[in-house]
Amino acid sequence: MHDTHHAPARLLVADDNKVNRLLLTRSLELQGHTVASAPNGRIALEMLRDGGFDLLLLDMEMPEMNGFEVLEQLAADRALRDLPVIVTSSLEGLGNVVRCIELGAEDYLAKPVNAVLLKARIGASLEKKRLRDQQKELVRRFATSEVAQDLQQSGFSLAGRRVRGSVMFCDIRNFTALVESQAPEETIELLNTFYTLMFDAINGHGGVVNQMIGDGLMAIFGAPLPLADHAGAAVRAALEMVELIDLLGAERAEAGRAPIRVGIGVATGEMVAGYTGTQQRATYTCIGDTVNLAARLEAHTKVALRAILVDAATCAELGDRIVTERLGPVAFRGKALPVEVFAVPCGAPVAAQAGG
Amino acid sequence: MTDAIIDPVAFAELQENAGEDFVRELIDTFLEEAPPMLAELSDALGAGRAEAFRRAAHSLKSNASTFGAATLAAMARDLELQGLEAATPAALAALAQQYEAAAAELKALRDA
Numbered sequence: 001m002h003d004t005h006h007a008p009a010r011l012l013v014a015d016d017n018k019v020n021r022l023l024l025t026r027s028l029e030l031q032g033h034t035v036a037s038a039p040n041g042r043i044a045l046e047m048l049r050d051g052g053f054d055l056l057l058l059d060m061e062m063p064e065m066n067g068f069e070v071l072e073q074l075a076a077d078r079a080l081r082d083l084p085v086i087v088t089s090s091l092e093g094l095g096n097v098v099r100c101i102e103l104g105a106e107d108y109l110a111k112p113v114n115a116v117l118l119k120a121r122i123g124a125s126l127e128k129k130r131l132r133d134q135q136k137e138l139v140r141r142f143a144t145s146e147v148a149q150d151l152q153q154s155g156f157s158l159a160g161r162r163v164r165g166s167v168m169f170c171d172i173r174n175f176t177a178l179v180e181s182q183a184p185e186e187t188i189e190l191l192n193t194f195y196t197l198m199f200d201a202i203n204g205h206g207g208v209v210n211q212m213i214g215d216g217l218m219a220i221f222g223a224p225l226p227l228a229d230h231a232g233a234a235v236r237a238a239l240e241m242v243e244l245i246d247l248l249g250a251e252r253a254e255a256g257r258a259p260i261r262v263g264i265g266v267a268t269g270e271m272v273a274g275y276t277g278t279q280q281r282a283t284y285t286c287i288g289d290t291v292n293l294a295a296r297l298e299a300h301t302k303v304a305l306r307a308i309l310v311d312a313a314t315c316a317e318l319g320d321r322i323v324t325e326r327l328g329p330v331a332f333r334g335k336a337l338p339v340e341v342f343a344v345p346c347g348a349p350v351a352a353q354a355g356g
Numbered sequence: 357m358t359d360a361i362i363d364p365v366a367f368a369e370l371q372e373n374a375g376e377d378f379v380r381e382l383i384d385t386f387l388e389e390a391p392p393m394l395a396e397l398s399d400a401l402g403a404g405r406a407e408a409f410r411r412a413a414h415s416l417k418s419n420a421s422t423f424g425a426a427t428l429a430a431m432a433r434d435l436e437l438q439g440l441e442a443a444t445p446a447a448l449a450a451l452a453q454q455y456e457a458a459a460a461e462l463k464a465l466r467d468a
Contacts (some may be wrong), residue, residue, distance in 0.1 A: 019386050019419045026374050061414050088397045112366075112422045115373040 008050055010128055012013035014070065015051055015059035020111065024057060024088065027115055031122070036158030048080055055125055059103070060089040060096065070331040071103035082132050084125040088113050090243070099311040100277040120188040127195055131209060165222025166234040166268040166314060167291050168207065169298035170241065172197060173261040175215040181258045190260070191215065197244045205237035205260075206230075216298075220286055223273040231268045231310075235344055238264045238308045242328035242346045261307070265297030267314040275291075297341065315342045359364075360459045361454075366424025383466045386419055387459055394452055397435070401448065406440040425458040 011033050015021040021037050028035045030348045036053075038044035042065040050055065056074075060067035067087065074080045087100045090111040097108050106125045109117060160260050172178070172194065179187050195212065202209055202219045207226045210217040221237075222230030241264060269290035297309040304327060325345060329338035358457035371379050391418045417432035432452050435443055 017415050017418060018389050018420060019382060022382060022385060023374060023422060026378055030374070063411075090414065090421070111418050112370075274398055 001127065008034060009054035010034045010124075011036075011055050011057060011122075013057045014039075014041060014062065014067070016040055016059075016062040017059070018232060020088075024113065027113070027118060028122075030285045031119055033122075040185065041067060041070040045070055048074070048083065049077075051079075052286045053083065054129065055122065056083055057146060058085050058087050058089075060087060060091050060100070066102065067095050068099065071105060073099065075104045076297045083131065084120055084129045084200065086125060089218065116185045120192065122202040123192045124188075127192065127199070131199070134203070134208070147349070155176075161273060162270055163223045163226075163273045163286075164230075164268075164270050165220055165227070165273070165286070165290075166236050166266055167286060167294040168202070168219040168221065168238065168264060168266050169295045170219070170238075170262055170264045171216035171264055171298055173302065178258055178260065182253060186257075193248065194245075194260075197248065198241055201240040201244060202237050204240070205233040207234060207237055218291075218294075220273070224272070229317070231266070232321060233316045234266045234268075235308070235310060235314065235318060235322055238266060238344065239346060242307045246346075263298050263301030264308045265294045265299070265301065265310070266308070266314050267291075267294035267297060267311040269293075269311075292334065293332075293339065296335070296339075300330060300332070300341065300351060304343065308344040310342050310344060312340040312342070315340075361425065361457050362465065363424035363426050366421075366426070367369075367465065369395065370423065380466050383423070383462045384446070386423065386462070390416065390419065390455060390459070394448075394455060397448055397451070398445075401440060401443055401445070404440065409440045409443065410436055420458065423462060425462075428454045428458045 011023055011028055011319075012019075013024045013028070013035060014025065015037070016039050018039075021039070025035045025037050040062045041058075044058070045065065046057070047053070058070060058256060065073075067089065071085065074083060074085065081104070084106040085104065085334045086107045086109060087097075087105045088109045088111055089096075091097070100108055105127070107121050108157065109121060131160055182190075184330075194215075195217070198209075198217060199209055205221070206225075207221040209217050209219045209220045209222070219234075219237075221227055221234040227233055241262065245260060245262050249261070250259060252258070267290045271286040271288035271290045273286045293311055297311060301309050303308060306327075310318075310324065321344060324342040327341045327343055330341045349354045358404075374382070389397035393412045396412040397409060397416075400406075400412060411446050413436035414431050417436055420432055428451070431447075431454055435447065435451065
């Protein structure tokens, strides 16, 4: 069974106030993390430069070096600029909050820090860091070292290149009703669990999650690294995702909670792939008809009442390795001609992965 | 003001989140740390050090709200926002008095 909770992380608490420092350290240790602390920004920065920390919780008002200066130094440090920072402060004024975010802080929590919120935000930040680390690793592997370094330095928009791959969109069904049926903390917890499970299934099949969109996500198979059987990998990932969500739904039903369902659309074809984004947040993404079609298929799962829908190109590449069911042509908005839509029955037999 | 010196809901929440034994230790830390903050406020006022004054008020506000000492937190916040220019020795005396009340109640809660 998958562990849906986040692995313990190594956190640094920077706060000059002893009561705050002890309390925050304690709360984080109770959540299972390993925590070190620093009484001012200068010492915090030294500790971070020694390495090994996953996340920084930063107070703004500190002697010697305040939080704003720490954020500036982190942004200028190539080894540390992707480190997630959660600002915990009782600073007065929205202007200060905005300034923190502009300086690259991941999140802002007002003091006294609410324990539930703290847990949810740390979970989300660590997940995002994992995603960014993964993207950095992909840049390193797919580009020459000169390009990768250049990219990491400048965050420039890499000229797009045409690739053939498969795109997946996934969305939680009836999310709004789900949100209304439970406490906000439960929704945050559910989203964290959802993303953890989905990332796991997608990564496990060689895909890359490149965007999280509210209660959904977009993933690419076959770029930036070529993947021999991208359509097969995407559909296998989709089947595993549905299976995981079913398990999660069973757990929720036992606890008397509302069920959860997902819709997944997969399309295969040519697309233009490349990096976009700012210096701190480079994102690999794809554009083109294939991407639009995958999004339309995902939306159509609501109409077709099927969990997984794929296009003809995906279906053709699957051959007879995975059973599909032809649903017939559907007229999608923005498409001149009706599109053949196929459903992948869940629980269908999946042949062993093709050699490659 | 009819507010409780220590808001029982906020204090219970702190105990629940951090554990009762830990909160006892945390109260001791606060009782050690707060008097120097009050002294720093007076010194800063006398010497005209506006930034030190604001920072001491900020720290006191933050810690007071941690324990649910809402009135003390509100008084410290006023000092932080209005700054040195608007502060008077009388306002500091009132703050010190409110701190003594909060400290006495925290000691009682610690030893309960």
